[in-house]
Amino acid sequence: xxxxxxxxxxxxxxxxxxxxxxxxxxxxxxxxxxxxxxxxxxxxxxxxxxxxxxxxxxxxxxxxxxxxxxxxxxxxxxxxxxxxxxxxxxxxxxxxxxxxxxxxxxxxxxxxxxxxxxxxxxxxxxxxxxxxxxxxxxxxxxxxxxxxxxxxxxxxxxxxxxxxxxxxxxxxxxxxxxxxxxxxxxxxxxxxxxxxxxxxxxxxxxxxxxxxxxxxxxxxxxxxxxxxxxxxxxxxxxxxxxxxxxxxxxxxxxxxxxxxxxxxxxxxxxxxxxxxxxxxxxxxxxxxxxxxxxxxxxxxxxxxxxxxxxxxxxxxxxxxxxxxxxxxxxxxxxxxxxxxxxxxxxxxxxxxxxxxxxxxxxxxxxxxxxxxxxxxxxxxxxxxxxxxxxxxxxxxxxxxxxxxxxxxxxxxxxxxxxxxxxxxxxxxxxxxxxxxxxxxxxxxxxxxxxxxxxxxxxxxxxxxxxxxxxxxxxxxxxxxxxxxxxxxxx
Amino acid sequence: xxxxxxxxxxxxxxxxxxxxxxxxxxxxxxxxxxxxxxxxxxxxxxxxxxxxxxxxxxxxxxxxxxxxxxxxxxxxxxxxxxxxxxxxxxxxxxxxxxxxxxxxxxxxxxxxxxxxxxxxxxxxxxxxxxxxxxxxxxxxxxxxxxxxxxxxxxxxxxxxxxxxxxxxxxxxxxxxxxxxxxxxxxxxxxxxxxxxxxxxxxxxxxxxxxxxxxxxxxxxxxxxxxxxxxxxxxxxxxxxxxxxxxxxxxxxxxxxxxxxxxxxxxxxxxxxxxxxxxxxxxxxxxxxxxxxxxxxxxxxxxxxxxxxxxxxxxxxxxxxxxxxxxxxxxxxxxxxxxxxxxxxxxxxxxxxxxxxxxxxxxxxxxxxxxxxxxxxxxxxxxxxxxxxxxxxxxxxxxxxxxxxxxxxxxxxxxxxxxxxxxxxxxxxxxxxxxxxxxxxxxxxxxxxxxxxxxxxxxxxxxxxxxxxxxxxxxxxxxxxxxxxxxxx
Numbered sequence: 017x018x019x020x021x022x023x024x025x026x027x028x029x030x031x032x033x034x035x036x037x038x039x040x041x042x043x044x045x046x047x048x049x050x051x052x053x054x055x056x057x058x059x060x061x062x063x064x065x066x067x068x069x070x071x072x073x074x075x076x077x078x079x080x081x082x083x084x085x086x087x088x089x090x091x092x093x094x095x096x097x098x099x100x101x102x103x104x105x106x107x108x109x110x111x112x113x114x115x116x117x118x119x120x121x122x123x124x125x126x127x128x129x130x131x132x133x134x135x136x137x138x139x140x141x142x143x144x145x146x147x148x149x150x151x152x153x154x155x156x157x158x159x160x161x162x163x164x165x166x167x168x169x170x171x172x173x174x175x176x177x178x179x180x181x182x183x184x185x186x187x188x189x190x191x192x193x194x195x196x197x198x199x200x201x202x203x204x205x206x207x208x209x210x211x212x213x214x215x216x217x218x219x220x221x222x223x224x225x226x227x228x229x230x231x232x233x234x235x236x237x238x239x240x241x242x243x244x245x246x247x248x249x250x251x252x253x254x255x256x257x258x259x260x261x262x263x264x265x266x267x268x269x270x271x272x273x274x275x276x277x278x279x280x281x282x283x284x285x286x287x288x289x290x291x292x293x294x295x296x297x298x299x300x301x302x303x304x305x306x307x308x309x310x311x312x313x314x315x316x317x318x319x320x321x322x323x324x325x326x327x328x329x330x331x332x333x334x335x336x337x338x339x340x341x342x343x344x345x346x347x348x349x350x351x352x353x354x355x356x357x358x359x360x361x362x363x364x365x366x367x368x369x370x371x372x373x374x375x376x377x378x379x380x381x382x383x384x385x386x387x388x389x390x391x392x393x394x395x396x397x398x399x400x401x402x403x404x405x406x407x408x409x410x411x412x413x414x415x416x417x418x419x420x421x422x423x424x425x426x427x428x429x430x431x432x433x434x435x436x437x438x439x440x441x442x443x444x445x446x447x448x449x450x451x452x453x454x455x456x457x458x459x460x461x462x463x464x465x466x467x468x469x470x471x472x473x474x475x476x477x478x479x480x481x482x483x484x485x486x487x488x489x490x491x492x493x494x495x496x497x498x499x500x501x502x503x504x505x506x
Numbered sequence: 507x508x509x510x511x512x513x514x515x516x517x518x519x520x521x522x523x524x525x526x527x528x529x530x531x532x533x534x535x536x537x538x539x540x541x542x543x544x545x546x547x548x549x550x551x552x553x554x555x556x557x558x559x560x561x562x563x564x565x566x567x568x569x570x571x572x573x574x575x576x577x578x579x580x581x582x583x584x585x586x587x588x589x590x591x592x593x594x595x596x597x598x599x600x601x602x603x604x605x606x607x608x609x610x611x612x613x614x615x616x617x618x619x620x621x622x623x624x625x626x627x628x629x630x631x632x633x634x635x636x637x638x639x640x641x642x643x644x645x646x647x648x649x650x651x652x653x654x655x656x657x658x659x660x661x662x663x664x665x666x667x668x669x670x671x672x673x674x675x676x677x678x679x680x681x682x683x684x685x686x687x688x689x690x691x692x693x694x695x696x697x698x699x700x701x702x703x704x705x706x707x708x709x710x711x712x713x714x715x716x717x718x719x720x721x722x723x724x725x726x727x728x729x730x731x732x733x734x735x736x737x738x739x740x741x742x743x744x745x746x747x748x749x750x751x752x753x754x755x756x757x758x759x760x761x762x763x764x765x766x767x768x769x770x771x772x773x774x775x776x777x778x779x780x781x782x783x784x785x786x787x788x789x790x791x792x793x794x795x796x797x798x799x800x801x802x803x804x805x806x807x808x809x810x811x812x813x814x815x816x817x818x819x820x821x822x823x824x825x826x827x828x829x830x831x832x833x834x835x836x837x838x839x840x841x842x843x844x845x846x847x848x849x850x851x852x853x854x855x856x857x858x859x860x861x862x863x864x865x866x867x868x869x870x871x872x873x874x875x876x877x878x879x880x881x882x883x884x885x886x887x888x889x890x891x892x893x894x895x896x897x898x899x900x901x902x903x904x905x906x907x908x909x910x911x912x913x914x915x916x917x918x919x920x921x922x923x924x925x926x927x928x929x930x931x932x933x934x935x936x937x938x939x940x941x942x943x944x945x946x947x948x949x950x951x952x953x954x955x956x957x958x959x960x961x962x963x964x965x966x967x968x969x970x971x972x973x974x975x976x977x978x979x980x981x982x983x984x985x986x987x988x989x990x991x992x993x994x
Contacts, residue, residue: 403681404651405644411572417689429686436681444673452661452669485570485578 019067023075023088026060026098027143029053030136038129043117050128051109054135058102061095068095069496074145082145082206089145089208093348093497097142097272100352104264104359105135111472112257115366119255120167127167131261133160138269147195147281148205150273151188154237158184161266165254176249183236183246190233191273197226198281210281218286227290230277238270240296240333241303244326251322256366259318263325263362264355271332271351275344279501284339296337301431303330308438312445317365317375320442321358324401327435328354334428335416342419344498349415349490353400353408353483360397360476364390367465367473372458380446382455386462391450393473398443400480403436407484411491509558509565513580515551516590516631520544524624531617538605541620545601548627549594552587559587560985566637576692578644581637581700584988585770585839589763590634592843593756596850597627599964603854604747606960610861613745619659623748625652630756633763639688639698639772642764643680646728649760650676653752657744664743671740676727679734683725687718691772700767704774715773716783722768723787723824728761730817731824732794738817742809746857749809754816754849759842762823766838769827770989779830791825792922794818799929806867808856811933812849815892818926819845826907829919832990834910839986840979841903847972848891848900854965855885858957868937875941878956882941884969889934891972894927899975902983 033053040046067073072091076082090098112131120127137157141150162184166177199205201222202213217223232243239247247267251259278287287293307326314320328350335347367390368383369375384391400407413432420428464470483490507515523544530536558565559582566581582590604623608616629652632645650673658669692698694714695705706715727734741753769778778784795818802814822845826838858881859865859874875882891898904923911919956962975982 399651402677404647405640413685414573414689417686418693421686421690421693433682433686437678440673440677440681444670448666448669451655452658452666485572487572491573 019063020073020075022060023064023073023090023143024077026057026064026102027136027139029056030132030139034129034132034136037132038126040125043124046125046128047109047113047116050132051106053132054102054105054109057135057139058099058106061099061102064090065092065095065099065493068092069493083204083209086149087145087206087208088143090143091497091500092493093275093500094142094272096348096352096493096497097269098139100355101135101138101142101265101269104261104355107472107475108257108261108264108359111260111363111366111469114466114468115257115370116255118370119169119257127164130160130164131258133157134164134261134266138265141269142272145207146205147198147207147210147277151192151195154188154191154273157266157269158188161258161262164258165250167255167258168253169255170253172249173253176246176253180246180250183243187233187236190229190236192233194226194228194230194233197222197229201226207276207281211283214282214286218289223282223286224290227282227286231274231292231295234270234274234277238267238274239326239329241299241306241326241330244303244307244329247326248319248322251325252316252319256318256362256369260359260362260366263321264359267325267329268351268355271329271336271347275336275347275501279344284502288339293337293339296333297428300330300332300334300337301427303327303333304431304435305438308435308442311442312438315377317368317377317380317446318362320446321361321365324361324439324442325358327438328358331412331416331432331435334431335419338419338423338425338428339502340419340423341495341498341502342415342422344501345491345495346412346415346419348494348497349487350412352490352494353412353480356408356476356479356483357397357400360393360473360480361401363469363473363476364394364397367469370469371462371465377446377449379456381449381453383462384450385455387464389470390465390473391447393470393477394450395443395447396477397480398439398447400484401443402439405484406481408480408490410484411487415491507554509555509563509582510567512551512554513565513567513582513635516548516555516635517628519548519551520624520628520631523548524621524628527621527624528617531621534616537617537620538601541601541605541624542598544624545594545598548631549591549598552590552594555582555587555590556985558582559584568637575696576640576698577638578641579637579699580635580641582635583700584985585763585766586634586636588839588843588982588985589759590631592846593627593630593634593751593759596751596755596846596968599967600747600751600850602960603750603857603964604745606958606964607745607747607857607861610958610961611745613659615659618655619745622652622655623752626656626752626756630760633760636700638700639691639768642767643684643688646684646760646764647680649728649757650680653741653748653757656748656752657741659745659748660743668740668743672737675734675737675740679725679727683721684727685725687721687725690718690721698772700771702771704770704772704777706773707777712781715777715781719773719778719781719784720787722772723765723790726761726764728757729765729824730758730761730794730820731791732797732817735794735798735817739810739813742807742813746809746853746860749812750850750853750857753813754853755846758816758820759846762820762827762838762842765824766827766835766842769830770835775830775835775990784828784830788825788828789918791821791828792918794821795825795922795926796929799926799933803929803933806869808859808866808868808871809853811868812852812856815852815930815933816849818930819849819892822903822907822926825919825922826910829907829910829914829916831910831913833906833913834919835990836983836986837903837906837910839989840906840983843982844891844899844903844975847968847975848888848898851884851888851965851968851972852892854961854968855881855888858961858965861961862954862957863952868940871937871941872944873941873946875938877954880956880962880966882938884965885941886938887969887972889938892934893930897973897976899972899979901976902979906983
């Protein structure tokens with residue numbers, strides 16, 4: 017079998033494994049199956065990326081030719097995203113075992129089944145070349161995500177899940193309306209066909225409305241300021257393992273769909289006739305500043321990191337508003353790098369919750385003495401978040417600043433740098449509390465997190481430094497992808 | 507050893523030292539042995555670089571290329587060679603001193619202290635050998651981050667507040683100004699390599715160059731040019747060995763070293779002469795010299811006074827670099843060394859006084875010269891060097907800076923040098939006078955003599971170096987003169 021024939025299995029394996037997983041009893045079996053399925057998917061993506069670099073891979077389902085059947089169409093942009101999602105799954109699942117045992121003690125079969133469904137949904141969104149199929153996978157991943165969030169231990173998890181459900185459904189519906197309008201105007205749902213036909217009818221209000229619906233719908237899904245209100249609650253109250261996975265992948269996939277729709281389907285020329293650039297630039301800047309400032313005085317760790325995520329989405333929005341190869345490449349690189357750093361940060365937060373049962377700032381005081389490795393990981397990932405050189409975060413910042421300077425956009429430069437400094441404040445606040453404050457009295461001494469939590473955490477930390485030095489995978493592929501996006505049709 | 511492997515060792519050896527220190531932390535004597543061995547080894551390695559640099563062969567090495575055309579690369583030139591030698595030599599002395607100090611003060615958490623100290627030295631070595639702005643920036647930040655645990659060592663409220671100011675100012679300036687300045691340089695010049703004659707000529711207009719230079723000077727917060735100086739007095743909450751080696755030599759010199767390298771190898775003297783506003787930055791440095799001296803005059807704490815003196819002395823180097831006269835550039839480079847010997851001596855004395863008598867304020871020093879004759883004699887040597895009186899190191903660099911001022915007939919520089927000499931004398935000499943020629947008010951709380959011998963030995967040695975440098979500065983001046991040579 018060739019890489020092309022293996023390609024659909026990266027989605028199908030987790031999708032088929034999910035119902036089996038739901039039926040498995042106990043704790044070990046469902047987890048093992050989930051890990052196996054995700055690992056299989058990850059191995060496939062590792063072969064897909066190099067194969068998709070030169071020429072897009074095209075796979076027609078059921079051998080139906082594209083306009084009739086659904087087509088998978090993979091170039092360097094979505095191959096990179098698929099690689100990221102699957103491999104984050106592989107790193108997160110070993111970490112999740114202990115954390116989930118603690119936070120979701122019962123009915124783990126269905127839990128891991130939902131996890132697989134969410135992952136398969138995200139993979140499907142990324143790989144498909146069909147605008148309606150995106151909606152289908154979007155719903156698969158969203159519905160399972162709502163259920164996953166509701167697994168949180170506190171009652172607030174239900175409310176957060178419900179809020180996300182309302183906002184997510186609104187977003188998906190908006191997207192669907194947009195796709196419907198496109199279908200009416202062009203008679204096709206295949207993205208490549210759409211890209212050819214949209215320019216003929218671009219001067220119509222229906223297409224403009226479709227653009228607006230799709231962009232706003234996806235803006236909700238990717239938590240673009242001010243449509244981010246669902247995110248902090250969802251990230252805070254979800255089980256830690258779910259938070260890690262969502263923060264590393266879910267919003268990123270929505271960004272991908274946005275890029276695909278705006279640049280491939282509608283085309284850069286059309287997007288520039290709409291206020292795309294102004295809107296994303298303005299909201300990106302406000303988002304960076306507002307969310308970073310909000311992060312500074314959050315009462316607990318996960319909530320702080322959630323606001324930081326909203327700020328990072330602001331960076332990505334700012335990057336893709338620059339509509340240049342450099343800008344888009346910076347955005348794509350940051351999607352990848354942010355997954356590494358935020359994944360590690362939420363893992364550290366999860367390890368703290370595992371040991372002391374809470375992540376309130378006041379309880380973190382003096383924790384570096386009893387959990388030195390966990391806090392070190394937090395600080396190292398925090399340095400990447402700030403953008404200290406030799407870390408992945410530095411590459412993101414550098415690429416973004418460079419793109420902004422090339423366009424003479426000094427406001428963007430200033431905002432990016434101010435954002436970094438605000439990150440110093442919110443990361444520094446945790447570091448100061450953990451390292452310099454006296455620990456509160458505890459009934460029993462706190463021990464370091466178990467190796468099962470530390471190892472995956474340090475794999476991500478290592479990745480943060482690796483991709484801060486060797487950027488062949490990230491920056492080169494992202495630049496290649498950005499050229500494809502700016503160039504128009506895939 | 508090939509020059510490439512020497513560069514690698516310079517950076518890696520202190521890191522290995524740090525690791526070993528952490529591993530053997532349970533046995534203090536072994537831990538201190540590791541520190542001393544690492545320091546001596548590092549200096550020995552650094553001396554191996556003298557030959558390739560002096561012979562003009564140079565030493566360079568490329569490690570990685572994180573962004574296309576943008577390398578992590580090292581290239582040792584005279585300025586960096588002298589900085590590396592200086593920091594590694596003084597690390598040996600400071601280690602001896604620190605062992606006496608930390609044990610004398612019975613400080614907790616000595617293992618992380620010595621470990622982070624070694625990491626900071628590794629950062630300083632990286633700054634010294636960096637071949638381009640990106641590499642320099644990496645190690646500049648390593649130096650910032652690794653010194654935060656040292657500044658906050660005491661972990662009390664004062665330490666936390668000091669640490670906040672320290673990180674706040676250093677990271678704000680480096681991320682807010684230095685980083686964009688480097689990206690901008692890269693965007694216009696396509697490289698950030700340190701190149702003889704500069705890389706910006708013809709790539710950037712004069713107005714933009716003025717903005718860029720301002721970003722470099724203010725962004726290099728470690729050079730403590732006002733108004734970016736607040737972190738240095740805040741760093742004085744650290745144990746004295748940190749103040750002595752890091753906040754009088756390694757960290758602050760990394761700052762002025764960066765500015766000097768940017769002036770010589772990024773802008774180039776000829777290009778910079780045509781940049782408007784350049785003179786205003788010189789005025790800013792001149793203002794810092796005088797203003798910091800006036801503030802020093804009013805300080806009550808010895809270490810705070812020394813910190814403001816450092817701010818003033820650092821701006822000598824910035825000022826000298828910006829005079830753009832060949833002699834002044836040499837003066838700037840030599841002052842990096844000359845000030846180091848004198849100031850580390852002064853800090854060593856302040857720490858010795860604290861350990862022996864628990865005194866930290868200037869007004870407590872009456873008659874202390876007779877209880878601690880070695881310490882106060884060394885203090886006097888350091889003070890004379892700050893003022894620039896022969897036969898001390900400070901005179902040598904001042905000579906070159908003033909010669910440079912005459913080369914370009916800058917009377918502003920002459921006036922600043924004159925004023926600051928008078929001010930330095932005004933705040934240093936009364937201390938010497940008080941220590942030797944005033945009787946103690948009352949018997950001290952406890953009868954004391956000199957501090958523990960490792961501390962006295964260290965401060966006597968650096969005081970000797972301060973005097974020796976006056977006589978034997980030839981090799982250093984000779985090496986430093988090469989920074990202005992045309993490449994072969």
